[in-house]
Amino acid sequence: MSTATTHAEEVHAHAHDHEHEHHEPNFIQKYIFSEDHKTIAKQYLIMGILWAFVGGSLSIIFRLQLGFPEMQLEWLRPILGEWIDESGKLDKEFYLALVTMHGTIMVFFVLTAGLSGTFSNFLIPLQIGARDMASGFINMLSFWFFFLSSAVMFSSLFLETGPASGGWVIYPPLSALPQAMPGSGLGMTLWLTSMALFIVSSLMGGINYICTIINLRTRGMTFTKMPLTIWSFFFTAILGLLSFPVLLSAALLLIFDRSFGTSFYLSEIYIQGQALPNMGGSPILYQHLFWFLGHPEVYIVLLPALGMTSEIIATNARKPIFGYRAMIGSMMGITLLAFIVWAHHMFVTGMNPFLGSVFMFLTLIIAVPSAVKAFNYITTLWKGNLIFTPAMLFSIGLVSLFISGGVTGIILGNSALDINLHDTYFVVAHFHLVMGSASFFGLMAGVYHWFPKMFGRMMNKTLGYIHFWATFVGVYCVFFPMHYTGIAGFPRRYYSFTALGNGRMEAFTDLNAFISIAAILTFSAQAIFFFNFFYSIFKGKKASQNPWNSTTLEWTTPVEVGHGNWPGEIPAVYRWPYDYSKPGAESDFIPQNVPYSATPESNLPEENEEIANEKAIESLLAAQNESYNR
Amino acid sequence: MKKPEELLAANETRSVNPKVFTMWLFIVSIVMLFAAFTSAYLVRKAEGNWVEFELPNLFYYSTVVLLGSSASMHFAYLAAKKDQFNALRLSISITFVLGLIFLIMQFYGWIQLVDENVFFVGNPSGSFVYVLSGLHGLHLISGLIVLLVALVAAFRLKINAKALTQIKICTTYWHFLDALWVYLFLFLVFNN
Numbered sequence: 039m040s041t042a043t044t045h046a047e048e049v050h051a052h053a054h055d056h057e058h059e060h061h062e063p064n065f066i067q068k069y070i071f072s073e074d075h076k077t078i079a080k081q082y083l084i085m086g087i088l089w090a091f092v093g094g095s096l097s098i099i100f101r102l103q104l105g106f107p108e109m110q111l112e113w114l115r116p117i118l119g120e121w122i123d124e125s126g127k128l129d130k131e132f133y134l135a136l137v138t139m140h141g142t143i144m145v146f147f148v149l150t151a152g153l154s155g156t157f158s159n160f161l162i163p164l165q166i167g168a169r170d171m172a173s174g175f176i177n178m179l180s181f182w183f184f185f186l187s188s189a190v191m192f193s194s195l196f197l198e199t200g201p202a203s204g205g206w207v208i209y210p211p212l213s214a215l216p217q218a219m220p221g222s223g224l225g226m227t228l229w230l231t232s233m234a235l236f237i238v239s240s241l242m243g244g245i246n247y248i249c250t251i252i253n254l255r256t257r258g259m260t261f262t263k264m265p266l267t268i269w270s271f272f273f274t275a276i277l278g279l280l281s282f283p284v285l286l287s288a289a290l291l292l293i294f295d296r297s298f299g300t301s302f303y304l305s306e307i308y309i310q311g312q313a314l315p316n317m318g319g320s321p322i323l324y325q326h327l328f329w330f331l332g333h334p335e336v337y338i339v340l341l342p343a344l345g346m347t348s349e350i351i352a353t354n355a356r357k358p359i360f361g362y363r364a365m366i367g368s369m370m371g372i373t374l375l376a377f378i379v380w381a382h383h384m385f386v387t388g389m390n391p392f393l394g395s396v397f398m399f400l401t402l403i404i405a406v407p408s409a410v411k412a413f414n415y416i417t418t419l420w421k422g423n424l425i426f427t428p429a430m431l432f433s434i435g436l437v438s439l440f441i442s443g444g445v446t447g448i449i450l451g452n453s454a455l456d457i458n459l460h461d462t463y464f465v466v467a468h469f470h471l472v473m474g475s476a477s478f479f480g481l482m483a484g485v486y487h488w489f490p491k492m493f494g495r496m497m498n499k500t501l502g503y504i505h506f507w508a509t510f511v512g513v514y515c516v517f518f519p520m521h522y523t524g525i526a527g528f529p530r531r532y533y534s535f536t537a538l539g540n541g542r543m544e545a546f547t548d549l550n551a552f553i554s555i556a557a558i559l560t561f562s563a564q565a566i567f568f569f570n571f572f573y574s575i576f577k578g579k580k581a582s583q584n585p586w587n588s589t590t591l592e593w594t595t596p597v598e599v600g601h602g603n604w605p606g607e608i609p610a611v612y613r614w615p616y617d618y619s620k621p622g623a624e625s626d627f628i629p630q631n632v633p634y635s636a637t638p639e640s641n642l643p644e645e646n647e648e649i650a651n652e653k654a655i656e657s658l659l660a661a662q663n664e665s666y667n668r
Numbered sequence: 669m670k671k672p673e674e675l676l677a678a679n680e681t682r683s684v685n686p687k688v689f690t691m692w693l694f695i696v697s698i699v700m701l702f703a704a705f706t707s708a709y710l711v712r713k714a715e716g717n718w719v720e721f722e723l724p725n726l727f728y729y730s731t732v733v734l735l736g737s738s739a740s741m742h743f744a745y746l747a748a749k750k751d752q753f754n755a756l757r758l759s760i761s762i763t764f765v766l767g768l769i770f771l772i773m774q775f776y777g778w779i780q781l782v783d784e785n786v787f788f789v790g791n792p793s794g795s796f797v798y799v800l801s802g803l804h805g806l807h808l809i810s811g812l813i814v815l816l817v818a819l820v821a822a823f824r825l826k827i828n829a830k831a832l833t834q835i836k837i838c839t840t841y842w843h844f845l846d847a848l849w850v851y852l853f854l855f856l857v858f859n860n
Binding site: 172173176241244245246248249250252253254279280281282283284286287288290291294298299300301302317318319320323326327330 | 686687689690693694696697698700701702703704705707708711712715717718788789790791792795799803
């Protein structure tokens with residue numbers, strides 16, 4: 039008791055010291071141009087949620103066309119205007135714009151910025167025990183570049199010629215020639231501008247994440263004591279740092295081709311009967327550059343979701359994560375392999391078959407670390423004391439989607455099978471399950487799990503359960519049937535497809551109608567989340583300090599976390615983050631900041647030896663405080 | 669199991685200045701940008717239909733100038749370490765001027781290319797030279813801005829033996845821009 043009071047006094051004295059330096063920030067500094075990582079994280083999250091609804095509604099519009107090709111869409115005219123043609127059908131060019139923008143928005147704006155931006159920002163300083171990011175200013179800039187990029191991309195939706203329409207991969211020559219299609223004009227220019235801003239934002243964010251994780255860990259937080267979330271954000275940031283500049287270079291060359299008449303990607307080409315002056319370019323070159331980013335991007339999207347799942351599953355199974363080091367190793371393996379498999383997106387570009395088999399071999403190796411992760415999730419769940427919070431359900435859902443979507447990756451990674459399946463709905467099914475839905479489930483799990491820390495309130499559990507089951511069943515109903523249409527040859531990005539119907543219009547309409555109805559229902563179910571999220575921010579039940587009885591450092595902060603995260607000293611770390619249900623321990627979890635000397639009843643022999651190090655860890659306090667005053 | 673000394677040593681690596689570290693990460697992203705361009709160059713060249721031409725001889729001289737600027741940058745760092753403020757200001761100024769001369773020479777190098785009938789628009793072999801030297805030039809301009817900021821700091825005595833972070837960042841970036849050009853230049857010489 040006495041130690042507690044002295045500690046409180048120290049805290050008070052400490053706070054007093056700083057009172058004259060830290061004046062209360064005004065509204066703009068606090069909520070708009072904030073340098074606080076927690077506020078920036080919330081800004082990213084809310085932007086991500088808004089973008090998800092935009093991206094989702096675009097997909098619903100094109101699902102209407104696919105599922106009900108005969109449907110009168112006159113009622114959409116108030117929203118879409120001229121994009122509904124005279125016969126009351128969806129404009130064909132606009133259909134292409136819809137799929138392009140759906141992909142771009144979901145991959146970059148929702149699952150990269152909304153997921154990685156939110157949780158890297160929120161969790162890195164809180165879980166490693168730092169006051170803030172290495173550079174709060176660059177962090178703020180990173181968000182505002184993202185905002186600018188969002189504004190440009192959003193405005194392109196309202197162009198008369200429509201937004202970019204060449205697919206989210208914007209392959210030249212379609213994207214390089216403004217006269218190629220309406221969407222290749224101003225829409226494409228805005229797409230490139232927006233993505234350049236987005237890349238700058240991502241790089242600034244990523245540099246900050248890496249720098250913070252390496253330099254600002256609290257005393258005792260060695261790399262092998264970091265939660266797996268932090269490891270996953272670390273690898274994600276490295277992937278982004280190494281791959282986004284390559285996309286920038288691809289985009290720059292494309293801009294030169296579009297606007298200055300160079301021939302990097304354009305070779306001898308006729309358009310509308312006119313020969314263009316371009317000579318000697320190579321559109322395949324663009325594909326190489328694009329997919330060198332494009333493939334790591336898949337893992338940029340997925341790894342944070344996997345990391346958060348590890349954390350949530352261990353917490354709610356009340357068991358240590360199975361194979362902590364194997365998890366790190368497999369994430370490292372995925373990160374390395376991510377850079378040397380890009381050409382499996384290009385098997386049908388006339389690539390040398392030998393080169394194809396090399397890339398096939400490398401691609402199939404990814405199954406190994408992925409399987410290690412899947413097994414580790416399942417073995418962590420095995421005989422655990424499972425607590426089914428909404429976050430836990432979404433995490434288990436992620437594991438399910440990761441497996442069922444990953445298995446088809448082995449089929450698509452095969453360069454011979456890919457000849458048949460390339461650009462069919464089989465591919466759409468594969469990546470929507472393994473990358474889209476799995477990452478989305480990770481995002482949702484993260485929101486449900488860390489909501490109490492973000493807003494100091496709890497989300498409604500019952501609504502969470504309804505949201506989960508509607509989404510889980512819905513996602514499988516939407517994407518599973520796509521495997522069948524895909525194997526049968528139904529192609530991606532087609533406005534309508536009658537070739538396999540022997541001239542009849544109704545080829546695949548039954549399955550497509552089923553998928554569309556499921557998609558509409560699943561999308562509508564997200565309204566439950568939308569309501570729950572915004573209602574709970576203001577009216578939710580007040581959260582306790584550690585509602586999930588978790589071990590990591592963020593739960594040692596007060597319920598309403600202020601700037602600087604801990605009112606007193608930053609806690610030291612003595613143990614790994616997964617001491618759940620430790621034999622002999624009094625409670626079923628031991629937080630990371632509890633020294634081994636305080637838990638003699640549950641220590642293993644080698645942990646008793648670590649008690650000797652505790653003095654050394656504590657003695658680092660002065661150095662740690664010093665580093666914040668530099 | 670780690671001994672206390674080892675833990676302390678581990679902590680020392682942790683206290684790498686975050687600003688210097690950020691600079692290095694920034695450099696990594698620039699390396700990836702140019703790695704992408706030079707890889708694209710090789711991939712494209714392997715496809716044939718590749719016009720060959722002489723690199724402007726001014727590029728040889730400008731490379732020497734840039735190497736010289738790196739030397740004066742190093743002197744600036746040494747001067748800052750020893751608190752020799754006049755030498756520091758002088759060396760930064762020399763570096764800045766050499767950097768400017770380099771840019772001007774690059775520009776005249778482009779004029780030489782135009783005289784050779786190698787244009788930005790045309791066969792990609794020529795376009796690549798413009799893109800690589802142009803983007804390097806753009807980065808060099810950012811380097812000049814960093815130098816100017818350092819020069820102002822040097823006049824305000826903000827750079828001294830006890831506050832070396834800024835000059836360290838500046839020096840690192842400048843040496844990197846120098847090395848980047850040497851790489852690009854040798855790459856062009858051997859692959860043209």
